[in-house]
Amino acid sequence: MKICRFCRGTSVLCQSCLKNVREGKTTQLEVDVARALHSVDPEADYESVTDGSRIVITAKKGAASKIIGKGGRGVKKMEDALKRKVKILEVTDDRKKMAEDMLMVPVIGVNVLYDGKEKLRLRVSRRYASRVSRGSLDSLSRIYGKDLDIVYE
Numbered sequence: 001m002k003i004c005r006f007c008r009g010t011s012v013l014c015q016s017c018l019k020n021v022r023e024g025k026t027t028q029l030e031v032d033v034a035r036a037l038h039s040v041d042p043e044a045d046y047e048s049v050t051d052g053s054r055i056v057i058t059a060k061k062g063a064a065s066k067i068i069g070k071g072g073r074g075v076k077k078m079e080d081a082l083k084r085k086v087k088i089l090e091v092t093d094d095r096k097k098m099a100e101d102m103l104m105v106p107v108i109g110v111n112v113l114y115d116g117k118e119k120l121r122l123r124v125s126r127r128y129a130s131r132v133s134r135g136s137l138d139s140l141s142r143i144y145g146k147d148l149d150i151v152y153e
């Protein structure tokens, strides 16, 4: 859960945000990310934070490009503050576009499979297989909120 606007600009947490951290509804990473983001752009807002091989921050169209900044300056600033690699991912209903943005390779398609529950299968050309990292796939799966596998064809 995100911390409130007030807490993003200060180094202390209000009673309500503190309660969420204590109850585990807000992670320390979310607190750190919200504050790092505030230092880049106090107006910028994000949707979610996913921890993995990189910190993946999702943001709405427009907000994402604002956070990334000119020549990736915003991302660099956040990486310096968080001392971790950061990826800003634009949220869209287009799963293929999000997958391409996350994996940085062309995606042929995203299929929805039903195997008791809904899961997703990414189809990617074999030639890009070596460029797809497990960590990015895991993060993508958590962002979609669904099991995800990948086939190379």
Ligand SMILES: [Zn+2]
Binding pocket: 003, 004, 005, 006, 007, 013, 014, 015, 016, 017, 018
């Ligand atoms: Zn607060």
